[in-house]
Amino acid sequence: MYRERLVATEARTESARRLQKLLLDYHDFRHLKATHPLLENASHIADWQAERLKTTHEDLYHHPGYHHGLEFLLTDLYAPAGMTHRDDNIDRVFPKMVKWLPDNLLDTFAGLVELNLITQRLDLELAELFHLQSVPAHSLTTEDYCAAYRESRLLDQREKQISLVADVGQQLDRYVRNRTLGWLLSMTRGPAEMADLRDLHSFLHRGYSAFRKMDDVELLIDRLVSREQQVMRNILNHHPDPFSLPESL
Template identity: 75%
Template sequence: MYRERLVGTEVRSESARRLQQLLLDYHDFRHYKADHRLLDSALTVADWQARRLKQTHRDLYQHSGYQGGLEFLLTDLYAPANMTRRDDNIDRVFPKMVKWLPDHLLDTLSGLVELNLITQQLDLELAELLDERDMHARTVTVEHYCEVYRASQKLEQRKHQVMLVADVGQQLDRYVRNRTLGWLLSMSRTPAEMADLSDLHDFLHRGYSAFRKMDKVNVLIDRLVTREQQVMDNILSGHPEPFVLPDDL
């Protein structure tokens, strides 16, 4: 819907150019995915993986100090769904973002966009691999999942995906320690609603609130990355219980 606005916006820094290209790539992929015959299967795969993540990290989810931040990190960022309006609004306000935001914030936004793009590309690839083997996404088993995971042509992207979660989480943690950001989010709620940007504002405020409540975010992220890297190793090596991890992870 807003592709012309993305293309027509003049950018003057490498950070702005990177964000512009990622938003264009994400915009085009979202429209490609929306018309894909396996769209429902891709969404089912995303739901399956979101449930798996919560099971693998259930001890962290049950920790009162981490639950909100982890929910935001793994649901809004790692396995996003039903975010079409939010994503369209990011495209819509891109000209203002590159005009008013500093490069370090544009870099963080680039990480968020890249994470969403890679996640959805990988979900669609798994749906396609399941379909090639006449496996139904709605009845996928751990064995089926691991089989198509090992057949993936995008294993390097999967490794990068995990590291993006860590990078984005660490950057968000740095920003929420600035109390001015919380004040600005509170003051901008009404203008956001008037500009039909309430969904984007809610997304930002939810992330701010979740991370603001957490201590030692670096410890949480280190555990997430270590565990997910072990899960990947388990799957690729054919471990019979790839999602069962040692107690010390």
């Protein structure tokens, strides 16, 4: 809907140009996905993977110091569905973002957009692989999932997905330690609602609140990354129980 605005905006810095390109890529992908015949299958896969992540990281998910951060990661950053209006609003306010935000914040937004784009591309590719193999996406097994995973042509993107979780998580942690951000979010709630940016503002506020409540974001990120790297190795090496992890992780 706002593609023309993205294209017409002058991006003067490398960070602004990176965000602009990613938003254009994500905009085009969202429109492709919206009319894709396997859209519902991709949604089932996203739900399956979100539950798998909760199980793999169950100790962290139920830890009072990390629960809110992981919930935000799975429901907002991973965002399998229901975020179309929020994403449209990011496109809509892009001209103001590149005018008023510093490059480090633009880089963080770019990381969030890229993480969402890669994740949803991977889900859609799995839906296509399951379709080719006549595997029902609404009743996946671990064996089905791992077999399709190994057939992926985007394994490099899976590696990047994991590294982006680390990069974005660490950047967000630095920002939420700034009390000024919390004050600004409180002060801008009314104007955001008046400008029909309620969902975008809510997303930012949930992220701020979730990360503020976490005990040790660096420890959480290190564990998530180490575990997901091990899961990837397990799957590619045909481990009989790919989601089992050593106690040291």
